[in-house]
Amino acid sequence: MESASLTGQHPLKPAPVARVGDSGPPGRRTFTRDIAGVMCLSVASLLAGLAINYFRAAPLPLVYQTPEQRLATELTTLVEAPAFRLSDADTIPLAQLRSEIGDPKTIILDARAAPFYQQGHIPGALNLSRDDFAADYRRLRLTLDASKNKSIVVYCSGGDCHDSRMVASALLSLGFAQVRVYTGGWSGWTEAGLPVEK
Amino acid sequence: MTERSSRYLEWVLRLVIGGVFIYAGWAKRNDGIEFADSVASFRILPSAVIVPFMLSIVPFEIGAGAMVLTGWQKRVGALGLFIMASMYCIALALALARGITVNCGCFGTSAVGTNPWIDLGRDLLLAAGCAVLYRIASRSVAPKPAL
Numbered sequence: 001m002e003s004a005s006l007t008g009q010h011p012l013k014p015a016p017v018a019r020v021g022d023s024g025p026p027g028r029r030t031f032t033r034d035i036a037g038v039m040c041l042s043v044a045s046l047l048a049g050l051a052i053n054y055f056r057a058a059p060l061p062l063v064y065q066t067p068e069q070r071l072a073t074e075l076t077t078l079v080e081a082p083a084f085r086l087s088d089a090d091t092i093p094l095a096q097l098r099s100e101i102g103d104p105k106t107i108i109l110d111a112r113a114a115p116f117y118q119q120g121h122i123p124g125a126l127n128l129s130r131d132d133f134a135a136d137y138r139r140l141r142l143t144l145d146a147s148k149n150k151s152i153v154v155y156c157s158g159g160d161c162h163d164s165r166m167v168a169s170a171l172l173s174l175g176f177a178q179v180r181v182y183t184g185g186w187s188g189w190t191e192a193g194l195p196v197e198k
Numbered sequence: 199m200t201e202r203s204s205r206y207l208e209w210v211l212r213l214v215i216g217g218v219f220i221y222a223g224w225a226k227r228n229d230g231i232e233f234a235d236s237v238a239s240f241r242i243l244p245s246a247v248i249v250p251f252m253l254s255i256v257p258f259e260i261g262a263g264a265m266v267l268t269g270w271q272k273r274v275g276a277l278g279l280f281i282m283a284s285m286y287c288i289a290l291a292l293a294l295a296r297g298i299t300v301n302c303g304c305f306g307t308s309a310v311g312t313n314p315w316i317d318l319g320r321d322l323l324l325a326a327g328c329a330v331l332y333r334i335a336s337r338s339v340a341p342k343p344a345l
Contacts, residue, residue, distance in 0.1 A: 030336055037274030038281060041261055049253030064234055064248035
């Protein structure tokens, strides 16, 4: 009774039940409980963040991609499934292409794969292949970005080749305004016996 | 420090720290991939962790800030914010030591052009404030010694 009166504890009140984390001194017990609280808050925040992201209009992918990787993915998607915006009016015949060769206001792009481009291409043409569009676009980016207001002519092999239309549509999606396609392509150029650059 | 002044200090710290972190979380609520880029620019976390970490920051800051401000589980809130502010300080100090240009993104990615040294100083102050708040809040619940 004497000790109970000294501590102010009622003699009939049961002793407090020990809980998990109650084994140390009072300060440490409090700290341990607070750390557990912070961990619970962290887990709840993670779950809330994932839920908010899930219901976003455009959820973020959970694995981070660098801006370069995102650009490559975007460009690849753009050229593989382009929103075709070209009409027949956006094509040019061989005679018109010939007149624009050497014109500083015109850029000619070869949409064929690099090995074909290296074997020979229209003089002054740059290689922006459909096969490796993302890498080629990044390589030519400075030149292309400086030519947004210039006329761009794209060609590929010719005949049934659609690479030039796909590249041209991708360029239109990227903000290039004056993009046209030379439908005769490489075969049309060589069959006419015109000069070739290697 | 008297009990009264300690109580005033606690109130001031709760208002400032709770307010700052709720504002910081709210400012970042619409940040998407730009905030992930900002986290990635520190070059500390692996890419698999960056997006989940960044997604949890906004609820954590707002939640812990609200705990501190309202007083409900204020010690948990203060400790959580202390850990977070310390983490920011370490990340900023490492970036400065390695000469990496980073955008803190602490108050949203639109708030660009801040000086990393100012960011570091502010985060150090916040961490110190959280530590003091946790200390005061812990003392106020500590059992009084028996006779």
